[in-house]
Amino acid sequence: MESTNTKSNNNKLPSNLPQLQNLIKRDPASYREEFERQHSVYEALCIIFEQNPTVNNNDLHQMVTFLSQVAQCYPDKLSDFPQEVSVMLKRHSTVLHPDMRMSFVKALMLLRNKNLLSPTDLHMLFFQLLQCQDKILRKFLKQHIVTDIKNINARSKNAKLNKELQNFMHEMLASRHAVAAKTSLDVMVELYHKKVWNDTKTVNTISTACFSKVTKIMVAALKFFIGKDEEEEGGDKESDNSDSDDEEEKKTVKATVMAMKVNKKTRKKQRKLTKVKAVVKKSQKEKKNKVNFDFSALHLVHDPQTLAERLYHRLEKMNERFEVKLMTMNLISRLIGIHQLYLPNFYPMVTRFLFPHQREVTKVMVFAAQAAHPQVPPDDLSPVLRTLADNFVTERYSSEVMAMGLNAIRELCARNPYCMSDSLLQDLTQYKTHKDKGVMMAARSLITLFRERNPELLFKKDRGAPTELGAEKRQENFGEIQAVNYIPGAEILAFKTDGDEGLGTSDEEGDDNWMEVSDDDDSDANDNKEAEEKKDKEEGDETDDEEKEQVFSAKDALKEVMKLTADERAQKAGDVACSRFFTDEDFARIAATQAAKRVEKFTKSSNKKKRGKKRKGPEESAGSASTGELVPLKNIEMIFKKRKHDKDARMESVAGGREGREKFGVKKGRMNPHASTTNREKIKGKNFMMLKHKVAGKQKHSFRSKQIKLKNALLKQKKFK
Known part of the structure; x- marks a missing residue:
C-alpha cells in the first residue's frame, strides 16, 4: 500500500513544482533527473516566449521562479541562468507584460540574495528598467537597491564595491533620462539618511544635482541640504536631555548659592536667588546650544564658496516658482553662515524682498540673518539692517510688523553686532515703552543683546549695572579675534576649599537648605566664629604655618576672587590651567564662579561699599537671540499677543462677572422710596402720540429739507432787519 502511494506521488512531481523544489533543496543528488526534465521544459518555454514576448506566459513564470529557488543546488547546470533571465528582461523590457516583468525582477533579486549575481550588474539592469512606464515597478526597484546596498554594508563597509556603485550612481545622476536620475538621487539621499553612504563623496555627488535642468531633481537636492526644521528635530532631543540638564542646573545653583554662604531669608535674598537661578539657566542653555552641534551634510561640501557662487548665479537667472527661489536662497544663506563665506552680492538681493507686503517675508528675514557672521564687513550688512528698520519698524504699519522687524x-545683530550704529540702536530702543506688548518685548530683547555684546552703543540708562563678568570682557572690533590661554573662572581653583561645601550637601536636606541667600552683614557672626576657631587652631599647631597651604571656605574663596582685578584673574587662571588636569568637580566650581560673577556688581575698589539698588532693566528672559547655525522661524514670528478666547471661555468669563447680581441687572434703588418719579421715568409711561413730535425732531433731515429751513431762516432775518 505504501509503495502505491509513493509511486503516485512521484508521478505528480513534474506538475507540482513547489513540492519538487522542497525535495531538491533537501537532497539535490536524488532528484537531479526530475530537475533536468524541468530544465528542458524551461528551455522550450523560452523559445516560445521569444516568439511572442508581450503575452503573459504563466508556465514560464512558474518555471523561472522554480529555477531561481534551486539555482544554488545545481551550479554546473544553472551557471548561465542569471544571465539568461537578464538578457530576456533587458531585450524586452518595454514590451513585456507587467506581471512577467515583475516575475523576472523578483527572480533576479532572489539570485542576488544567493550571491549568484553581482550587485553592480543587477543595479545597472534595474536602472535601465526605470525607463519602463511602470510606477509600481520603479518603486519596487528603488526599495530593493537601497535594501541591497544596506545589507552589503551591514557588518562592515565594502569600500571597493561602494566606490563602484557610487561611480555608477554619479553617471546615472548625470544621465538624460529624468526618471533614472531622480531615482539615483533618491537612493543616495536615503542611503545617507540611513548612515550607509554618509561620506563626502556622496554629499558632493548630490550637490551636482542642485544645478539640474529638471526641476524635481533640483528641488530634491535642495531639500536634502536644507533638511527638516530644527523645531521638528530639536523637540525630542530636548525632552530626552531635560532630566540631565535639570540635574546639572540644580547642582550649579547649589554650588553658587553655597559659595555665597547665606543663612537668613529676606526679600532681598529671595530676589538675589531668583537672579542666580536665571543666570545659571541661561548659561546652561548656551552650553547646550554649543554642545548640540548639527553635523549636517553642508559641513561635508568640498568647495562651499564655489557652490554658493554657482547657486547665486543660478538664482539670478531662475524662472522657477517662488518657493524654489526661497529654497535656493535658504541654501545659499546656510552655506554663507556655516562656512563663513564672503558673497557680497547676496545681501542686495535679499534686500529687494524685505517689504511687509512681500510673500513669505519672514523666511527672507531668516535668510538675511543666517547669512550674517562676524567676518562679513559692516558695510555689506548695514544696508540690510537699515532696510529692516525703515520698512518694518515704523508707526505706519501694524504692531505685528514692527515686532517682526x-x-x-536682533537675530542679525546676534551674529554680527558690528553693523549696528549707536544712533540707530538708540532709536530702536525707544520702543521699549511701546503700548503693544510684542513691540515692547522685541525692543527689550534688543537691549539685552547689546548689554552683552556692546553696551557702549546703548543709552547710559539702558546699559544696566556693570557686573564682574562684564568687567572682564574686552570689546572686540571687527575682524579681531581674542585668543586666551586659560579657562575663565579657573582662578577659583587656586584657592583650596575645605571639603567643597557647595557640592557636599545631600538631597535629603531639602531645597530650602541650599536655596537660601543672605548678605555679608547677615553672616558676620558666623565669620567671626570661624575666624576665632581658625586662630585657635593655628596657635595650637606646632608646625610651621608658612609651609602650610591656606584653606578657605567656599564663601571666602569667592571673596578672594572678587578682590582680584581682571588681569590678575587671567594670570591665576592661566597658571592653574597649565599646572593640573580639571575634574568634573573643578568644572562645577568654575561654572558656579562664573554664575556668581554675573550676579556680583562690579566696583573699582574692593573696599568700596556696594552700590544701591540696581535699576530695573528690561526682562532678559523675553525673546533671547539664537546664536546657532540656523535661525528658527519662530524667533522672527515671536509676537507677544493676547490669545483669542473661544466662545466657551468668553461665556465663562461673562458668567463669572454676573455673580452676585440680579437676573436682569442692577436696579439702583432710591434714596427716598417715597419721592416722586423723574421726568425720564414718566416718559416711559406716556402714550407714543404724546412723544411723537419729540422723536421726529431727533431724526436726520435730508439735504433738501435743510436747504428749505436755511432759506426760511435767512428770509426771516432779512424781514426783521
Whole structure:
C-alpha cells in the first residue's frame, strides 16, 4: 500500500513544482533527473516566449521562479541562468507584460540574495528598467537597491564595491533620462539618511544635482541640504536631555548659592536667588546650544564658496516658482553662515524682498540673518539692517510688523553686532515703552543683546549695572579675534576649599537648605566664629604655618576672587590651567564662579561699599537671540499677543462677572422710596402720540429739507432787519 502511494506521488512531481523544489533543496543528488526534465521544459518555454514576448506566459513564470529557488543546488547546470533571465528582461523590457516583468525582477533579486549575481550588474539592469512606464515597478526597484546596498554594508563597509556603485550612481545622476536620475538621487539621499553612504563623496555627488535642468531633481537636492526644521528635530532631543540638564542646573545653583554662604531669608535674598537661578539657566542653555552641534551634510561640501557662487548665479537667472527661489536662497544663506563665506552680492538681493507686503517675508528675514557672521564687513550688512528698520519698524504699519522687524534686527545683530550704529540702536530702543506688548518685548530683547555684546552703543540708562563678568570682557572690533590661554573662572581653583561645601550637601536636606541667600552683614557672626576657631587652631599647631597651604571656605574663596582685578584673574587662571588636569568637580566650581560673577556688581575698589539698588532693566528672559547655525522661524514670528478666547471661555468669563447680581441687572434703588418719579421715568409711561413730535425732531433731515429751513431762516432775518 505504501509503495502505491509513493509511486503516485512521484508521478505528480513534474506538475507540482513547489513540492519538487522542497525535495531538491533537501537532497539535490536524488532528484537531479526530475530537475533536468524541468530544465528542458524551461528551455522550450523560452523559445516560445521569444516568439511572442508581450503575452503573459504563466508556465514560464512558474518555471523561472522554480529555477531561481534551486539555482544554488545545481551550479554546473544553472551557471548561465542569471544571465539568461537578464538578457530576456533587458531585450524586452518595454514590451513585456507587467506581471512577467515583475516575475523576472523578483527572480533576479532572489539570485542576488544567493550571491549568484553581482550587485553592480543587477543595479545597472534595474536602472535601465526605470525607463519602463511602470510606477509600481520603479518603486519596487528603488526599495530593493537601497535594501541591497544596506545589507552589503551591514557588518562592515565594502569600500571597493561602494566606490563602484557610487561611480555608477554619479553617471546615472548625470544621465538624460529624468526618471533614472531622480531615482539615483533618491537612493543616495536615503542611503545617507540611513548612515550607509554618509561620506563626502556622496554629499558632493548630490550637490551636482542642485544645478539640474529638471526641476524635481533640483528641488530634491535642495531639500536634502536644507533638511527638516530644527523645531521638528530639536523637540525630542530636548525632552530626552531635560532630566540631565535639570540635574546639572540644580547642582550649579547649589554650588553658587553655597559659595555665597547665606543663612537668613529676606526679600532681598529671595530676589538675589531668583537672579542666580536665571543666570545659571541661561548659561546652561548656551552650553547646550554649543554642545548640540548639527553635523549636517553642508559641513561635508568640498568647495562651499564655489557652490554658493554657482547657486547665486543660478538664482539670478531662475524662472522657477517662488518657493524654489526661497529654497535656493535658504541654501545659499546656510552655506554663507556655516562656512563663513564672503558673497557680497547676496545681501542686495535679499534686500529687494524685505517689504511687509512681500510673500513669505519672514523666511527672507531668516535668510538675511543666517547669512550674517562676524567676518562679513559692516558695510555689506548695514544696508540690510537699515532696510529692516525703515520698512518694518515704523508707526505706519501694524504692531505685528514692527515686532517682526525688531526680531529680525536682533537675530542679525546676534551674529554680527558690528553693523549696528549707536544712533540707530538708540532709536530702536525707544520702543521699549511701546503700548503693544510684542513691540515692547522685541525692543527689550534688543537691549539685552547689546548689554552683552556692546553696551557702549546703548543709552547710559539702558546699559544696566556693570557686573564682574562684564568687567572682564574686552570689546572686540571687527575682524579681531581674542585668543586666551586659560579657562575663565579657573582662578577659583587656586584657592583650596575645605571639603567643597557647595557640592557636599545631600538631597535629603531639602531645597530650602541650599536655596537660601543672605548678605555679608547677615553672616558676620558666623565669620567671626570661624575666624576665632581658625586662630585657635593655628596657635595650637606646632608646625610651621608658612609651609602650610591656606584653606578657605567656599564663601571666602569667592571673596578672594572678587578682590582680584581682571588681569590678575587671567594670570591665576592661566597658571592653574597649565599646572593640573580639571575634574568634573573643578568644572562645577568654575561654572558656579562664573554664575556668581554675573550676579556680583562690579566696583573699582574692593573696599568700596556696594552700590544701591540696581535699576530695573528690561526682562532678559523675553525673546533671547539664537546664536546657532540656523535661525528658527519662530524667533522672527515671536509676537507677544493676547490669545483669542473661544466662545466657551468668553461665556465663562461673562458668567463669572454676573455673580452676585440680579437676573436682569442692577436696579439702583432710591434714596427716598417715597419721592416722586423723574421726568425720564414718566416718559416711559406716556402714550407714543404724546412723544411723537419729540422723536421726529431727533431724526436726520435730508439735504433738501435743510436747504428749505436755511432759506426760511435767512428770509426771516432779512424781514426783521
